[in-house]
Amino acid sequence: MSFDLNHKFWVSTRKEIGQLIKKQNRLKKIQPPEEKAVSFKIFAELYVLYVELVDKLSFIYHNTFQVQKRALVRVLVESATQQLMQLKEELKDLEMSEYIYIDKALIARKLTPRDLVIWRSPQFLYRRPLDIQNIITDNRLYMNDEEKEEKAAQDWAPISEAVKLIQAHERARRARVYKSNIKYDKKKFLKVHQRKKINYKFTFKPDQAMSIPVKRTIFSADFLKADESCENLIKKDDAADTALDDEEALDTIRNCAACKIQSWWRGYRTRKIVKIRKRFKEELYGMKKIRKLKRPNQKANSIMEMYKNEMLKKKLDEDFINLINDERTRLLQVRSPWMMEDISDHIRAWFKEFYDATGNFHPYPDPVKQGTVLVVIDETMTPMEFQESLGKKPLSKAEKKKLRDKEKKEKRKKKEKLKQLKMKEAKRRKKLRDAGIIDIGYEISASKPIEKIEETMKKYAKDWRNVDEYLNKNHDPIKDWVTEDELAKIHQEVRGLVDEYMRVEYELLREALAKDNNEKYKALKVKYPKKKKDKRKRKPKDMTGDRTLQSLYNELKDAGIIEEVAHRDFDEFVADFNFVADDTRDEDGLTTLGPAKGDIKMVIQESMLGMGEFDIPKPKSILLIGPLNSGKRLLCQIIASELDAVFMNLSPEKTYKYANDLKYFLHVILKVAKAFQPTIMYIEEAHRLFWKKIPPEAVEINPRLLGTSITGKILKPLKKNDKIVLVGTSNMPWAANGGIKRAFQKVLLIPKCDYGTSFLLWLEMMTENAPDDMREYAYSALARVLQAYNSGDINDNVKQTLSIDRKMRLKNEALDPNEFLEYFLSKNEPPILPPDEKLMEKFNKWFGSANKLQKLRKKYMAQKLAKASKKK
Incomplete structure (x- = not known):
């Protein structure tokens, strides 16, 4: 996409975000609507607006190259997607179904249910680190130089063989053409004065292969017939009356035959052209249409363009890091000495101010309280307050303890009061929700993603108001911001160093003052911040600590656990949406018509968003149920293909071999899954893992082997931000015990064909x-x-x-x-x-x-x- 178009797109999207924020601010002030339908309508309209916003922001994010702006757009995309998922959950709770129907909100925005599809591959993909990706693609990460050369030679071997084969066929073709020309017209091609002598030397040695394999062709066609005629082109009766020896008659026969062939060919060609033109006119006038399913192309960029964009972003990121390092080095060399001098002068002026006003020195702030940063932000005592504190008697230990206890008690009271208010508010909202009333104002006000979007847009309006983005077509970073950030960091580091030196000077001044006043000098105690002890849990012993990731990956691949999945996309799951469910609501506003088969694609795609680049909630496990041949396995393959995920097949047919060493097997699959994420763990016919009664023919594969380990040893160790999901299928879920419901967080039924x-x-x-x-x-x-x-x-x-x-x-x-x-x-x-x-x-x-x-x-x-x- 061109720079100009991206810039205009960003300007228009910015305006839409501003309008959306204004609308949400109005909704924050409304009273909770008493009718459930009103709440559903408001959430539906917001949901559609956020779908459009996420679609536009994700497109802008992947076409924005300027590093600082890209970081800002990323925050907007992530926050908008998180809010989108929150709105979807609210709509699901109101609909009391996994499937929502918001036709009226779509009609108002002139959209279709297909436009609600959020997933855009590869825009939402999670990129693996390069060294991990190399193991999956080339397996060259842990090779030495010799192994890499051997691998490269193996890769080029088929190409060289193909070149030789093409050359052999081309030489054989030239020989056939040359021989045919000689046979057809010897005078033209074999003139005495133009004839060149070609020496062909054929040598043969036993057990010697040909240097270049040549295809030997046996020529059976005879191009020089003595009696050339077109007898087969005319009828036998006519042939009897024709004088074959007459040259003119032969020419006439040939001409008639050629005319007949040409007339038939021209007639066929004309009829075909007329048919095409007629069809084109009918399609143009709307009389007939091409009845072929047209799939929308959701991938905006080609693979090469996407690769170039990724490489450009990588280069710009590296340049930005180099700029930060160079600017930090320059500031440390040029500005840090002057900065230390300025800080020292400021602290000395602070000493003098207090000495002139009170004849004493203010206590030097301790490092635990940020040191002399308190002087900069005016959080120290004023000279008048310090003078009053000098006249007071110092508090005893008991009084200090009493004062601390009093402060703690007040803090505790405030916390309890705040907690009671929150509980009261939660009870009020729960009571309203039970009655079918939702406090929309509170839900929007308490939304952290909305708050983050508002803060980001305020920051953008403040920081970028004097920056002309249109002039920066080379995507250069804004150097002044880098300088400000590094100066702030260096200032913090230098101030801590200056504080240590100035504390020595402060103690010397206090010592001199004590001598002048004939008082006993006593150095003040310095309170340093306590070093936080690492309270990390003891890591369990790694059973495969001495092995490389590549060896573990290859072990699972050789055992058939890791499978290669053919490239599939969601368009291959051909299904239509339900367009009439919204019109069949009952008096409670609930849909009475079940979902269509295409609606399940929406539910699965929203579960995939958490497997992408952004931090979005997602289920750890999904179970797809439905009759045979309903598309369950196809959906699993589509999920893995769209995510570019490692596909682990944990079905009983694959895992029964590890019954004797299950602990080791679980350790390996979790280690590989976390290292190579995104990962799909697939279980075919998952009810077999929880069979109430194992059939005799299935005893050999030990189907219940992983059943007890799924919840505690596979799903429990997974963190929220892990890009790993367990996907199971089942055509007989009722044959399993209750463990299958605990193992799978989300259960989805594939609807029947409509x-x-x-x-x-x-x-x-x-x-x-x-x-x-x-x-x-x-x-x-x-x-x-x-x-x-x-x-x-x-x-x-x-x-x-x-x-x-x-x-x-x-x-x-x-x-x-x-x-x-x-x-x-x-x-x-x-x-x-x-x-x-x-x-x-x-x-x-x-x-x-x-x-x-x-x-x-x-x-x-x-x-x-x-x-x-x-x-x-």
Whole structure:
């Protein structure tokens, strides 16, 4: 993106932030709305505004190169995203569901549900350190020079072999062309006076390979026929009447044959051009449209442009660090001596001021109280106060203790009073929330992300008011700010050193004063700040302390625990959003229609935000439940691919080998996961880890091996800022005990296929497999009839039915919709049928007992029914 466009985009976004802050300031003063619908509307409007703001700020952040401005924009992006997640949680609590529907707020901003998708890869990616990334990509970090040369030679070997193969084929092609030309016209290519003698020497030695492999071609075509004719181009009856020996007749036959071929070719070409133009006109006039799923390109920059931007940012960061170091060195050399002299003169003037006014010296501030910094900020006693303190008797130890106890008691009272006020306020808000009323003013006022955004914008308005950003097209740092920051740091360091010297001078002055007054001199005690003792917990013994990260990574990779995941993106999970749920609300404002399959993408993407660059709350573990072929594993692969995460497969088939040394295995996977984060720990059919009863055929793989270790030994050691998440799938969650609900913080049910999703699936799969022949097909009928089938079943059906052989026959033999039905019913044993309604009810029932928001909704509905029955 150009510098001018980025600058204009930043100016317009700044104005929007200002308008958003004004709106929030008005909302802080409103009274809590009594209607739940009003609260939902306010939060929905704010949520949509923050989605747009996060989208714009993240784009600006990744296209801003000036180091100081980039740090400021980063704070805004992180705070706005944190506030966005808080608003989403509020909306979920009001909706009592993982899925929210805010169609009215979207219509007002002219947006669609797709615009609410926050995740932008690679803008939100967490970048690993370079040495760690090298292990994953090249594995060259721990190689010596010889190993690196060998690795490079191996990498170049296939290229050199390919070059040799291309050269061999090219030489063989030239030889074939040369020989064909000679056979076709000897006079032209083999004139006596132009003929050059070419000596070909063929030598052969036993067991000697050819230096360059040449493809030997056997020429079977004869280009010099004695009787050239076009007999096969005309009818036999005509051939009998034609005089073959007549040269003119032969020319006539050839011309007729050539005209016939040309006429057929021109007719075909003309019909094709007319067909294309007709289709173009129909599409232009809106009579017909290309029925192909158009996916929005969310990646704004190409890979090369992104790489160049990353390299430029890295260089600018290095230049900024060098500038700081150079400026600090310069200031220490040029300014520090004068700075020490100024501080000394200021402290001496302070001595003189007190001596002239009181005939004595103010006690020298102790280092524990920041030393003479108190003199600068005027927190020492005035001469009058010091004079009054001299006349007072010094307090005894008992009096000092009594005074300290009194101060502690007052502080304790204030804390208790503040605590009681907070508890009272919390009870008031809880009472309102139980009644369905939310104090919006308090929620916005107490939001730390909003407070941070306001502070950052105030700081920007103050610091950047005299800076013309448009003139800085080279992204140079502002040197004056670096000088000010380093001067402040050097001042703090130098003042501590000057204080030590001036304390000696202070004691000499007090000693001289005591001699003049014939008093006994007693040096004052100096209170230094106590050194904080490291109260770190004793680190557990590292079982693999003598091994490198590369060896541990390779061990897990060789064992099949770390798997390579093919590149997938969210567009490959073809599904449609629910566009009618908002219109089907009951009298309580709750949606009565379940989510569509596309809505789950929103929930998963918001859980991924915490795995990115910014510090955002996220669940430690997610469980995806649903029938077979509903897309659970595909979603897990998409998450790992979009995050560029290390994919660890902890399914029982992979882990049963470590039953004898489970402690070591858990240690290794946690160490590697933390070192190579972001990391996805994947468990296929996670209910097997908590099986109530293990089937006989599964006893060999010891499925319960990791079941007891997930909560305590895998999830508990993970910190909030660790980019690690445990993702499990299950098609029989009811077969597990209650441990599965404790192990997975968030449980999500893959919704069944609706008409919109089914239509998009058939459209996408068929146009992808046969793009030219499937433009006008009965997708709507197929989607309606086969709506209940899962996405995996539809995908397999299209791939099997539209085989290579069938696609070759499409122009002559049109595709019958019954062929898809035959695949489900006839070509498979047993026939493939859609998921049973009873099965989906079973999933919904278990999901209602495992998901926190679903349990809340069930409880609310039960209370509502109880109240209704009492009234009767």
